Amino acid sequence: MEDLLVEFQQKISKTSLDFQRYLINEIDWNNQLIAIKGARGSGKTTMLLQYAKQHLNLKTSLFVSLDNLFFIENTLIGLAKDFSKIGGTHLLLDEVHKYANWSRELKLIYDDVPELKVIFTSSSMLEIYKSESDLSRRAVSYYLKEMSFREFIVFETGLNLKWHTLEDVLENHTEIATLLLQQIKPIPLFLKYLEFGAYPYFKENVKLYHQKLINTINLIIEIDINAVDHISYDLITKLKKLLFAIATSAPFTPNITKLSERIGASRAGLIQAIKQLERAGLVNELYRPTKGIGVLTKPEKLFLNNTNLMYALAKANTNVGNLRETFFVNQFKNLAVIHLADQGAFLIDEKYTFEIGGKNKTQVQIHNVKNSYIAKDNIEMGIGNIIPVWLFGFLY
Known part of the structure; x- marks a missing residue:
């Protein structure tokens, strides 16, 4: 001892x-x-x-x-x-x-x-x-959880920035953004965060960060998943194939038959593998609130867990729409109940509906939807029910 x-x-x-x-x-x-x-x-x-x-x-x-x-x-x-x-x-x-x-x-x-x-x-x-x-x-x-956008800014700049509840962001986002804009330029920092801000070890060497993240992914699959579920070498290989297949397409509605053929697994085996990747903190499954979820229920939409994984595994898939949706889902994970919305993109706590888009996004999809908001990218400040998407990185 x-x-x-x-x-x-x-x-x-x-x-x-x-x-x-x-x-x-x-x-x-x-x-x-x-x-x-x-x-x-x-x-x-x-x-x-x-x-x-x-x-x-x-x-x-x-x-x-x-x-x-x-x-x-x-x-x-x-x-x-x-x-x-x-x-x-x-x-x-x-x-x-x-x-x-x-x-x-x-x-x-x-x-x-x-x-x-x-x-x-x-x-x-x-x-x-x-x-x-x-x-x-x-x-x-x-x-x-992985680092929030707020934590990334604190880590990167040393500023003391507080977090806000979802209700505070929804009701007071203009005032919150006004105060923050006196201290930071959020958009350049947000772009950095999307690429390398989720895990604290990015500070060690930004240039080698994505390679180290890939090494971490391999350790998660080969050691962490294996230590808990005792999987075979063949299944380890299939999990890696599955993660890459998801990375090159996510966010997307999975075609279970095609994915099964691509990685060489049965339907049941594939769905179980997706759930293992989610438990390991590598992917996120989303469903509609009316859907019953069982062990063999296929997800209605699949996301990588965070945007850094997108850059590390499939940089070609890092278009701005994919990035902003993946970011939004990640910041809410384990903080709120998040579902796919019938109108708009996401439903939070079965109460708030969000549409995600760029600065020219309209309200067509959420017209007449109660408690609905637009999370807009590439804006510093919002008004009314229009909120900068980066501000949802201040929830913890």
């Missing part, structure tokens, strides 16, 4: 507090067992270390990744008990999906070592409430 404590101190010393993700202020850190899920590269590890550096007694805390070689000959429950015996109060566990018996041993820690608070991160693939040991009554779960 001594080596783990030394490694933790080394990581803490290298952890910067300059930029912190939105979720760090939304978690109730007093819970005994906290789960933080999110796609690889979204910043879960850094957030955990930042919390420890700011708020925990580092002498009674320990951070460890579950793929550490320590666990070749040691168990997680054993580490927890030994750490508690020497006065440990907080155990921070990274990437629990890489440890075979994670759910069973977390349950044992919760029940047998109640004085130890445990915070763990995992792949977005992990279905905590469907694990072999029931953690639904024990773990409080949070999801870390």
Whole structure:
């Protein structure tokens, strides 16, 4: 354990507090067992270390990744008990999906070592409430999204910009935009964000960012999905083919028969593969609110999860219409219920209808639709029910 404590101190010393993700202020850190899920590269590890550096007694805390070689000959429950015996109060566990018996041993820690608070991160693939040991009554779960447009600006410029609720944006967008325009030029920043602003590691090297993003995608499919679903090499190859097929066409209404032929999978296998890619944070499925959704229900429309993935996987498909729709869907994901609209493009929380378009977009599609708005691209400020599309990047 001594080596783990030394490694933790080394990581803490290298952890910067300059930029912190939105979720760090939304978690109730007093819970005994906290789960933080999110796609690889979204910043879960850094957030955990930042919390420890700011708020925990580092002498009674320990951070460890579950793929550490320590666990070749040691168990997680054993580490927890030994750490508690020497006065440990907080155990921070990274990437629990890489440890075979994670759910069973977390349950044992919760029940047998109640004085130890445990915070763990995992792949977005992990279905905590469907694990072999029931953690639904024990773990409080949070999801870390990719960076919002607001966070990207804060990260890029150092400005302190606050987020707004959807209702605030809808009612007060002109006033919000007016204040923001005194500090930023949103359109050039927005174009940068669409290309490389979703994941914090773009700062390391912008020129190599898309190649690193492709490497991250491969790790998600080969390691994260495989660690949770135990898929075969053949299925890994099919998932990569499917993701590329989606990237070159999305957003689109999938033809399941043609897609099945293209990647060499059955209809049921293809739909399951799409759902695996969605759980992994790589694609988004959308349906109409009246449609019943089952495990074999094909999505009515498919999107890549964010615009950075579009640039990395299929730059030829990054036309402005595809980018703005993909951005809009991404910013609302896990914040609101989003459906395809019968009139207009999207229905949010089954209440607000949005049409998405350029600066010349008219209101024809949403004429006489209650609570309807146009999210327009390439404008700095809106009026009435016309709102700049970039402003929907300030929801978190």
